[in-house]
Amino acid sequence: MRIVIGEGSCGIAAGAGKVHKAIESLMTENEVFTLGSTGCIGMCFLEPIVDLYDGKTLLRRLVKVKASDAENIVNCARTGDLSLVDSITISKDDEEFLNRQTRIALRHCGLIDPVSLDDYREADGYEALEKVLKTMTPDEVIEEIKISGLAGRGGAGFPTWFKWNAARQSVSDTKYLICNADEGDPGAFMDRAVIESDPHTLIEGMLIGAYAIGAKEMIVYVRAEYPLAITHLEIAIEHARKANLLGENILGTGFSCDMRIKAGAGAFVCGEETALIESLEGKRGMPRLKPPFPAQKGYMDEPSNINNVETFANVAWIMNNGGAAFAAMGTENSKGTKVFALTGKIRKGGLVEIPMGKTLRDVIYGIGGGIRDDKEFKAVQMGGPSGGCIPKDLLDTVIDYKALGATGAIMGSGGMVVMDESTCMVGMAKFFLDFTALESCGKCVHCRIGTRRMQEILTRIVKGEGKEGDIELLEELCEAVKDGALCGLGQTAPNPVLTTIRYFRNEYEAHIKDKKCPAKECVDLLTYSIAEDKCKGCTLCAKKCPAKAISGEVKKAHIIDSDMCIRCGQCVNTCRFGAINVD
């Protein structure tokens, strides 16, 4: 039997490392089972996950495993008695989370050992590369990508073949192929999972791209906050070099290309391709004016092509299966699959890859299992700080670049943050503006000052200091920043504000006119009081209150001094009689 532990960053964060150690410590010298690890399986809500295999066959998937489960697992592996792990085996319902997905970019994630080239090769790895290098011309590669309809998965959705072709058409001895792995959207972790779990897929996809455009050097710009991804990629590069999959005369085909990693310091704007190039060149990460486009003048003023991790992760599959197979999935203008990082107030969070054309409801309810704690779904934020929110009555919107764009949100890189009734939409917009205002590079006026002003207006609204006309002023600023900002960061920064105003204008008005937060999230607008008829005078709340704002005699109704109250909500959580009113 094989024990395989999911040890992506998420698994480790949930305690997979401890489980690994615990199992390892119980193993004897001539153990009958083996212990290995894999990357991210994609079910964050069930981490740590341990899979029990017989050869290639998955016998059991164990979830929410603790170090204390190690003994049972080891005994099970030794004896083959699977009933020992019944209590931690995944439920039928939860199995659906993966069963309902169609995995292309994530096809190896959680299945292979990320740092094993053999594992990757066993799973058809580098077959596409060999086929491309030995049997296809660069133009044929680009044509195949064109047939597939693959579009940039970083967010903008620009046709990949077009960019490749533009870079191919640029005349130069030196060209660069760059991978954008600066995944900066809060709540997005698709790219990290791919690199951590399946680094060779990225290398292979990039090599095919490099061959297509005529690049001899490949650079992966990955954020330094992804140490495990960097380590796995470094190992994979090393293995690939040794196997003549990188470097001179790859696989004896005469094609030479090498790869290096550049760790980024974590500026969100460096996810913008021209800022990324500046950063690669060792300069301050600030966007350049376009044109010239990177395909004409990119890194070191040479033709460069930049794609996102997920885009590259699809390439080998397309070459193996044909562009038409990829294009068979999806809608008229959005082909293939898309990976989403499903997070927020969702019951089952994790990585979801589904064919384009499914609805948001399919993802949130069909796969994600709906909202946590039986609360009401309110909206989903698509595309992180650059995207927008989509409300409940648009849940049947299909996942398609155009359809999502029409809602005011975007497909984005795949962040899908689910919000329930307790989320204040003004506060949500402020959260994202706090982020973009801070992450603005400071170059252009619209973004540097415009986002700051928007953030200031939102701040005063959530504090109950909003003024008549603030909504209109926000709308005006949003349009101006969209029109005037230099790069995508600024141009899209207004989206969370515009969509929340579009769908939840009443919440803005309640904050401004009535000084109330309908979601009861904005603490400055809340008043805590005790219902006299419900309070039993148990004194628990008074004891818990960190501000000493609650007073009263034993067995008599207590009162809250709202001047002293810091609105922390401790009393609400403490009261067993539901006597605390929050308005």
Next chain:
Amino acid sequence: MEQIKITVNGIEMTGNKGETILNIAAKNGVEIPNLCYSPNLKLYGACGLCLIEAEGMPKLMRACSAVANDGMVLSTETERVKKARKIALELIMSDHEGDCVAPCSLNCPAHTDIQGYLKQIALGNDSEAVRIIKEKISIPASIGRVCPHPCESNCRRRLVEEPLSVAFLKAFAADRDLESDTPFKAVCEESTGKKVAIIGGGPAGLNAAYYLRLSGHDVTIYDAMPEMGGMLRYGIPEYRLPKDVLRKEVKAIADLGVKMQNNVKIGKDISFDEIRKNADAVLVTVGAWQGSSVGCKGEDLEGVLSGIDFLREVNMGNIPDIGKNVAVVGGGNTAMDACRTAVRCGAENVYVIYRRTRAEAPAEDIEIEEAIEEGVQFLFLTNPDEIIGENDKVKEVRLQIMELGEPDASGRRKPVPVEGEFKTLPVDTVISAIGQKCAPAGFEEIELTNRGTILADATTCMTNLDGVFAAGDATNKGASIAIDAIAEANTAAKAINAYLLGMPMDFPKPYYSERKVTAEMLADREKKARAVMSVKAPEYRKNNFESVINGFTEEQAREEAKRCLECGCHDFKDCKLIRYANDMPISPERLSGAKHECYKEQKLVTIERDQGKCILCNLCVRTCKENAGKGILGLVGRGFRTVIKPEFDNPDTVAVCKDCHMCADLCPTGALKILG
């Protein structure tokens, strides 16, 4: 080179293939606003002012970087473009901290370039100083002596120790100029053939006449009094404004070709209709010559005078018999003029009756001080209750004792009578100096305000009659200080000129950036005391009408002028930002919020840097790197907190500076200042 054709704002232009839209437009005389562009630097595209609209393109484009394509149809002035430019300017301005103009100028009703002329006085160029002053004030020697100088009240030097002596410095320069062999004389524009009649030769009438004459119009001033000068001539006492000084300044105006007719009363010597008939435009500046009465029983008695009537008589050389004991009612400057004049007329006991305390008195403190020195007795917190006469002649005045109650609408504590407390003062004369009224006569067709003043448009000074304008004490809010009348006259002159030339009479209020400065921010300034004007001894001066002040010595004046902190931006006249901001109405206050952190000024050898004014166009950083090959400066910090500092925030990089000034030359605002 291959040529292409584009259309910008309907104008067809030819350019080279590959050229940017901004370049082609500039070469063809169309300026597309920009703050971060320089032809000698790599394209940057930060300011967003050059956004323009192209036909068939959904998005606005940056003209600085967009390469023109043959056949492009572009607009730089559509509503969408203007809106984008406006908000870009408002955003920049909302984060721009500096004083375009010094607070003294901003608070001078005439917006005189005070910093400019003080600099010239400091340098010893009095004639140049007068030239600058005369851009706004045609009679500076007179105004410098009488002005209550709101400039000084707003002088930022008061945060260091004391304000500059601006008014006297103005008089100093103007006196020197008048006495010089080659006094400053402005040049009049060629004759327009248009006639302007000005009714009233006071400060407003004289000033308007001066600027209208300079604009080439044929100007005639009609005045009811024997001499020009209005209240300056007949209201202000000789000891404050020697009439010779005024005469010289009036003569200088007459020398430019302004015709002056005295002893002409409208409605008596000439009808208003006739004046209108003979002129293309008329300006009414008749002043406010009627004193307000005391408003108590006995005010009709012989021996009860109004302050301005009294001052006028004295100024005309008719010293009235006011007896030994004189009571002047009021706490303003006219009351001070009246009581001090009464002293000079030989009264032994002169009282000032004022219902509030000295702190509330609107008179200049120095006037009160000098009046006390001259023996005037101030009876604060008293109010005339009844003037008691004998044989219809004033014998005594009964005063109600007052106390201060709650603050009134003006914020001053309201005086209220202390019930039953009175005091009786034996007096021969009661002079009422509690205000002036306007009583325009002879202009019955002109619409009045409900306070009896002439109703004039706030922007154009035009009355209800076409081509008839009005300014000064006779209009709207009524009597005020001379510099207010001067300022209104300037507006009227501008409007009349536009009216005569058929141009729009549309004068938008200019936008200025203003900075809040605290004493702490000026703590490092060297303290230098304000120059003290020497005055004649009270014992001497109270017996005659000689000028009280002796004037500054030259050394005093130069040193005093050097105290100027030069608050106004050195780059104001060349600043691209403020020029654009004034090209369209902007209101950055609607976007007001935090401003970027301003670090202490950092010098680059001989260049002073002012972070507050920096708009992060990055031209200095770029030229230092790309043209000077140094890279001394760089952007530090992210987002809104980004500032320009020595590269990598390492002050040592400044050592490399070779003082080439390329950065300061390119700076579009006043953030970089070349010293010396």
